Amino acid sequence: xxxxxxxxxxxxxxxxxxxxxxxxxxxxxxxxxxxxxxxxxxxxxxxxxxxxxxxxxxxxxxxxxxxxxxxxxxxxxxxxxxxxxxxxxxxxxxxxxxxxxxxxxxxxxxxxxxxxxxxxxxxxxxxxxxxxxxxxxxxxxxxxxxxxxxxxxxxxxxxxxxxxxxxxxxxxxxxxxxxxxxxxxxxxxxxxxxxxxxxxxxxxxxxxxxxxxxxxxxxxxxxxxxxxxxxxxxxxxxxxxxxxxxxxxxxxxxxxxxxxxxxxxxxxxxxxxxxxxxxxxxxxxxxxxxxxxxxx
Numbered sequence: 001x002x003x004x005x006x007x008x009x010x011x012x013x014x015x016x017x018x019x020x021x022x023x024x025x026x027x028x029x030x031x032x033x034x035x036x037x038x039x040x041x042x043x044x045x046x047x048x049x050x051x052x053x054x055x056x057x058x059x060x061x062x063x064x065x066x067x068x069x070x071x072x073x074x075x076x077x078x079x080x081x082x083x084x085x086x087x088x089x090x091x092x093x094x095x096x097x098x099x100x101x102x103x104x105x106x107x108x109x110x111x112x113x114x115x116x117x118x119x120x121x122x123x124x125x126x127x128x129x130x131x132x133x134x135x136x137x138x139x140x141x142x143x144x145x146x147x148x149x150x151x152x153x154x155x156x157x158x159x160x161x162x163x164x165x166x167x168x169x170x171x172x173x174x175x176x177x178x179x180x181x182x183x184x185x186x187x188x189x190x191x192x193x194x195x196x197x198x199x200x201x202x203x204x205x206x207x208x209x210x211x212x213x214x215x216x217x218x219x220x221x222x223x224x225x226x227x228x229x230x231x232x233x234x235x236x237x238x239x240x241x242x243x244x245x246x247x248x249x250x251x252x253x254x255x256x257x258x259x260x261x262x263x264x265x266x267x268x269x270x271x272x273x274x275x276x277x278x279x280x281x282x283x284x285x286x287x288x289x290x291x292x293x294x295x296x
Contacts, residue, residue, distance in 0.1 A: 039240060044238070044239075044240040045240075048236065049235070049237075049238035049240075049241045050238070052235045052238075053241065053245055059231055059235065063227035063231045064224070064227060064231075064246070064249065066227075067222060067223050067224035067225070067226060068224050068249060068253075070222050070223045070224070071209060071213075071223040071224045072253070074140060074143050074144055074212045074215070074221070074223065075147075075205070075209045075212055077144050078143075078148050078151060078208050079151075079205055081148045081152075082147065082148045082151040082152040082155055082208075083155060083201070085148065085152040085156075086151070086154070086155025086156040086158070086159055087159050087190075088156075089104045089107060089108050089152065089153070089156035090104075090155070090157065090158070090160040090163070091159065091160075091163075091185060092104030092156075093105050093108065093156065094160055094163060094164070096181070104156070108153040108156045109153075110153075111150055111152070112154060114149075115150075116146050116149075116150040116211055117146070117218060118146075119145070119146035119149050119150055120142050120143055120147075120214060120215055120219065121146075121218065122146075123142040123145035123146050124138060124139065124142035124219050127141055139219040139220055139221035140221060142215065142221075143212060143214075143215035143221050143223075147211060150211075151204055151207070154204055155204060158197055158200045158201060158204065159193070159197060161197075162193035162194075162196045162197035162200075163185075163193045165193070165196055166189055166192055170188055171184055171188070173188075174187075174188045194268070195265060195268045195269060198261055198264065198265050199265065201261075202257055202258060205257055206254045206257055206258065209253060209254060209257075210250065210254075212224075213225040224249065224250070225246060227242075227246070228242045228243060228246060
């Protein structure tokens with residue numbers, strides 16, 4: 001049976017695909033066995049190395065939960081600061097005024113071009129030189145600053161692209177009823193662009209959560225990944241077990257974020273559809289003027 005995208009496979013193509021599938025499964029099995037044999041030969045799969053995570057609360061209370069709390073705290077503050085800054089610079093790049101558009105573009109392109117780790121190191125050095133922040137909290141401030149500067153520039157491009165994807169009719173309809181440029185942006189364009197921007201914003205939030213590990217690697221910030229070294233030293237060099245548990249925690253956190261974003265996106269789309277149906281005329285013969293933002 002043929003499809004719109006491709007023709008139906010013949011007998012030779014089916015046999016070839018079966019052969020490729022078998023070869024892929026065999027290669028995958030060999031790789032899995034090679035990894036398993038290497039870990040087993042180095043005693044990384046022994047129960048004694050995994051036992052502390054299942055039979056004791058000490059590694060969770062001492063290392064994992066504090067590290068996770070620091071990771072989420074840094075990501076939270078970075079997001080709530082970077083998001084309004086990104087929206088501000090993104091809107092600034094769309095301004096008709098050159099004195100606003102040019103500086104916004106320079107700031108966005110400058111910080112987007114610098115690796116976030118360099119921004120963290122520079123921020124840590126600046127805080128050490130020009131402020132009286134204690135050495136205990138300085139890594140947290142440096143990590144948040146680096147994340148804010150980099151991700152605000154990325155979010156600015158997300159906001160700009162999300163607004164530009166809207167039809168020009170939305171702006172024309174707002175002008176037709178006498179709205180100023182600021183009112184059009186705040187009350188017409190931004191609310192509609194949020195739904196389109198939400199997946200990209202959540203993807204950037206996942207990046208923020210993972211980038212906090214850079215602070216632990218370079219500036220002794222006690223985040224989740226930085227807890228591997230002391231845990232491994234205290235529980236019999238169980239490095240693979242520590243990395244595996246932390247990877248599962250990262251997966252759970254990021255999966256929760258993406259699931260919440262998918263639910264929120266569906267909720268916003270359903271509300272828009274229901275609002276559109278509520279605004280439609282229901283009585284035949286009555287002349288009703290409806291200004292539906294989705295039809296402009």
